[in-house]
Amino acid sequence: MKQQEMIETIQQDFPDIGETQIxxxxxxxxxxxxSEVELExxxxxxxxxxxxxRRYAFTDFTGxxxxxxxxxxxRVDYNNKQIKRFTGMIEETDIS
Amino acid sequence: xxxxxxxxxxxxxxxxxTLRDYTLVVAKWDYxxxxxxxxxxxELTTGxxxxxxxxxxxxxxxxxxxxxxxFPSEFHEAxxxxxxxxxxASKGNVQQALYYKxxxxxxxxxxxxxxxxxxxxxxxxxxxxxx
Numbered sequence: 542m543k544q545q546e547m548i549e550t551i552q553q554d555f556p557d558i559g560e561t562q563i564x565x566x567x568x569x570x571x572x573x574x575x576s577e578v579e580l581e582x583x584x585x586x587x588x589x590x591x592x593x594x595r596r597y598a599f600t601d602f603t604g605x606x607x608x609x610x611x612x613x614x615x616r617v618d619y620n621n622k623q624i625k626r627f628t629g630m631i632e633e634t635d636i637s
Numbered sequence: 638x639x640x641x642x643x644x645x646x647x648x649x650x651x652x653x654x655t656l657r658d659y660t661l662v663v664a665k666w667d668y669x670x671x672x673x674x675x676x677x678x679x680e681l682t683t684g685x686x687x688x689x690x691x692x693x694x695x696x697x698x699x700x701x702x703x704x705x706x707x708f709p710s711e712f713h714e715a716x717x718x719x720x721x722x723x724x725x726a727s728k729g730n731v732q733q734a735l736y737y738k739x740x741x742x743x744x745x746x747x748x749x750x751x752x753x754x755x756x757x758x759x760x761x762x763x764x765x766x767x768x
Contacts, residue, residue, distance in 0.1 A: 542713035545702035550717060554733075555724050560702075563720065568697045570716035570723075571706065578748040579692035580708045589685040592678040595664045596657075602689060608659050609694065616690035617654040619663065627653035627666065627673065 579612050589619075652676075663687055709751065715744035 548563050575581070585602035599611045617624055653673070655662045664673035696707040706713050722737035 542705060542710065542717070543702065544698045544704050547713075547717040547720075548702070551720055551724070554721065558724070564698050564700075566720040566723065567716045570719035571695055571697060573719060574712075574715045574745065574748075575694050577745050578712075578752060580712070580748050580752055581693050581695050582691065583693045584688055584690050586686045586688045589663075589676070589681055589687060592681055593675040595662050595673065595675045597661045597663065597687065599659070599661065599689075602687075611689075612692040612694060614656060614661065614689050614691045617661065617663065618688040618690075619652055620685055621688070624652045624654055624663070627655040627662075627664075 575612060661687075661689065708748075712744050712748045712751075715741055715748070718744060 544564070544567070547567060548560055551563050552558065583604070585599075585604050587597055587602045599605045599608045605611060617626075651665050651668075653664065653666055655673075662673065664675055666672075667674045696704070698704060706716065718737045718741040722734050722741055725731075725737060726734035
């Protein structure tokens with residue numbers, strides 16, 4: 542279903558609401574739908590080239606332009622092998 | 638410990654990841670010091686890569702009116718139903734608002750079923766256990 546078809550369907554009930562306003566509302570609705578369902582998935586990689594580095598922003602990964610694009614991470618591989626998730630507490634502040 | 642990144646056994650306990658402050662932390666667990674430590678240069682090799690498997694946002698609408706949502710077509714009505722629900726609610730049309738809310742919820746339920754069948758490449762399995 543194209544955006545235009547959605548806008549026209551909505552405007553059948555609400556002819557006074559403009560395209561820009563409806564697009565804004567559709568995008569907010571997409572935010573809600575994405576966060577509820579997490580339907581779309583992807584993989585992305587980053588090369589490990591710097592030693593003594595632990596933290597990677599999601600934008601360091603190929604194809605990710607905004608941290609907001611990542612809803613959740615459920616698996617991480619290092620050199621194609623799955624690594625475990627650390628679930629403990631990091632007591633020292635660590636931003637390396 | 639040397640060459641952890643290349644030679645660790647599966648499953649490994651010493652190389653772990655966690656998420657903090659919206660960043661990914663990949664580090665070794667130091668059993669002696671009870672802390673996470675970075676891989677050092679002796680443990681890195683050219684070509685080492687980290688890959689994440691993640692749930693991502695779908696595409697957002699722009700001025701291109703011919704664009705469609707990037708998720709499967711059977712759920713395209715979901716955002717439209719949500720907008721109709723909100724607009725009818727704002728006008729006090731309770732019956733219509735409830736109708737579109739139900740339609741939206743059905744789309745969400747169907748999409749969750751679709752996802753759990755693995756058609757979106759995610760893994761969903763139930764491990765068998767004996768008691």
